[in-house]
Amino acid sequence: MLEFPRWKYVLILLVLAVATLYALPNAYQKNPSVQITPSTSEARIDEALKARVDGLLKEAGVTPVGTEIDENHLLVRLHDSDTQTLASDTLRPVLGENYSVALNLASTVPDWLSNLGARPMTLGLDLQGGVHFVMQVDQAAALQKRVEGYADGIRTVLRDARIGYSSVERRPDNSIGVVLTEGADVNAARTQIATSLASASGQTVGGSGPQITAEGNRLTVRLSAGEVDRIAADAVEQNRTVISNRINSIGVAEPVLQRQGEDRLVIQLPGLQDTAEAKRLIGATATLEFRAVTGDENQAAAAVASGNIPADSRIYYNEAGAPLLLSRRILVSGDQLINANPQTDSKTGMPSVGITLNSAGGKRMLDHTLQNVGQRLGIVYVERIPTVRIVDGQEVRSARSVERVISSSTIQGVFGREFQTTGLSREEANDLARQLKAGALAAPMDFVEERVVGPSLGAENVERGVTAVLYAFVFTLIFFMLYYRMFGIVTCLALILNLLIVVAVMSLFGATMSLPGFAGLALSIGLSVDANVLINERIREELRAGMPPKAAIVTGYEKASDTIFDSNLTGIIAGIALYAFGTGPLQGFAVTLIIGIVASMFTAIVVSRALVTLIYAPRKKLKSLAI
């Protein structure tokens, strides 16, 4: 009657072994460290660099724990965060633009464990601290981009209203100059421009909005000071969302993103494995632009030689350094890209990129290709590379844009939203795809500050908290051992295994443990306690009713299992809702809760029953139970 299938014992032992293995990395402390990653293709990570770094550190009086070369980076492990700051301050200016130097907390988990995919749980910013970045919006670029957008809108409305114009240009002072052709209706143009601006900026023209002044056939649009401020502020808010998506896409849970001042964004990431990589992805502003080719290589070379470049065109270069004339007008810009998928071209076997545009971009592309079959289309890859130079002992930050033509093929047929192009490396295509999925940055942002921050709760506070949690847990265990005796010991073993499973699964998922996560853990332990109490009380009840001990155990487990099942499933429903709609810390709570409930169902119903069967089944004449 009191029996338990053998395979379930095997399952329990297996779970126990796997849980122990994957919970183990949490026992290892992390080293503060500095990570050096090449940021250009010429930079190499080799023994020479290692020797150079060691030399530099020695000069600065820093003794590292060790310097090691990993796959694609050099890792300098240090004793504490003070030497870490000193080391990064020493290395950063010397290694310059070719390498990116990032702060990191390096794991000390032995290789055999990491090879099994075991990694420690990340402690949240509140418990452990992490890396603190400050990014600043490039206001000039944000403004320029917005004004270009307005100018583009004006061109479209003028063309649609059939008002002739010879040029619509952004001027260096961020006003827009419109020159109409002779005899064009200036007033009609003015009305059209006003409507276009009103819909683009959300403000009516005149008053505090943009101003339009006319002089003969020349119109000038000026943005108000308020509008300029608003563009910068908007850019920060938009970028906050995009950056949050990007951080999520690289699997970092529970970052803190806060706006600071007018044009800055604070990003705090809890203990991160590869900060350099994170920085590269967060700040990356690579994009594609599509422009009509206005002159072939020969014409372009001639234009470069004579210095006589047509007014509507610009010189671009491809990877080989050959010039090409492309239209100044952007046909489709990066914010109209939805996706870029790395593919392999079926005819040539070359890496290619499948590009998807949004509907507006798709329509423009369709219109353009309809009218220009046989003409060439240029695709430009634009990447922004931030640079830091030391001038007179001060860090001077600037950024340069690298533009390169990746493709300038002839338009063979009409296409719209989806098409293929070659010319990007697989890695570039991958990165681009990831960025596009997260959304394009409204304006470029640069890292202006990077620090390692301590836990926001304070080390002593965290320690007190952990100690209190530990005592509370031990108190619970002792209470059960006294109250339910033998069954209490079984309950305790089930609770400990429960905790071990939760820690193991959370480590495996790369979840972040923060204080709200602790709340979820406390709740799941509470539910686990409840499940065990339900079982034990039910067994007592059956015994009181006069049932023989073995039958009481079986009935007790069976009846209590139903209750546990119902109450725990409702808990899981709540967890799923919180995960689906919650953000950051709430998701942490939800994940802990769901894992905790599943573990609790397993340990209370399966594990404790297995143990009880193991203890009582061999006893032939069982008169009473120690419960």
Add this chain to the structure above:
Amino acid sequence: MKIFPLTLVPANTRIDFMRYRHIFITIALLAFVGAFAVIGLKGFNFALDFTGGTAVNVRFENPVSVDDVRERLEAADIENAQVQTFGSGNDLLIRVRAAEDIAHIDDNAELAQHVLEAATTADNPGRILSTESIGAQVSGDLRKNAIYAAIFVLVGFLLYISFRFEWKFAVVASVTTLFDVAVVAGLFALTGREFDLTVLAGLLSVMGFSINDTIVVFDRVRENFRGVRAEPLEIFNRSINQTLSRTIITSLVFFLSVLALFLYGGGSLEGLALTQMLGAVVATLSSILIACPLLTYGVLKVTKQDLLPKARDEAALERRP
């Protein structure tokens, strides 16, 4: 003979809970209205996570202890400041909630000065490296998402409990859970403590064990309705009494554990522990005194027929020759 050496709650209690059900429901109704009144009138004292504030970067001459600085700030009436080491041990990043009328960086200079004076001591002076205003950590979407999540939870509860029990149980369980969360939130607002993300997590866990407690009692009600021949009121009383021992032990263990966190866990855990303590008490009381009585009123009145598996019976009847 006493088979069990330790029992907190005597076996076979026969407390007539249902006799006073009108009183319990009246009190509950008052508490419910009261909770909303408190939240509406007094409101929550939202913390830095929700409001944003001012970040002050202070450099000290000597390394400082984060916890000492926090205590000094608290002594100077700058409550719940977030203090973090910033790069080296001499630099601290102190984030405080700005008073409501301070919106711009310039106005924050005074506040920053106040923070500096409170944080530093004569033998470890410091200076302000920078002062900046910071936005809320919780984005504006949270409110909208919280409403979606609440709706999803509610619908999920209603569907699942209707499927496993009956729609009346589903409605009562959801109402009881809502009641618990609202009353705990109201009590928390009454304390005037800072409402931060951990308190929000605490409220969510109240929701978790509230529904758990109610389901455990309902499960017993369902079992007794199906197996025992008695009046509904008698069945409710019996079910509550049978689960009383379990309810008290679980709640007591949980309450004592959380009390330990509240007393010894330090300031950071207080908000969380307080909500969970309040939650343990309110959820236990509501599962004993409110959930079952609600099943005796108006449309929610449960009868034996509600819980008998109807479809199966009819099918079984048809199969009979």
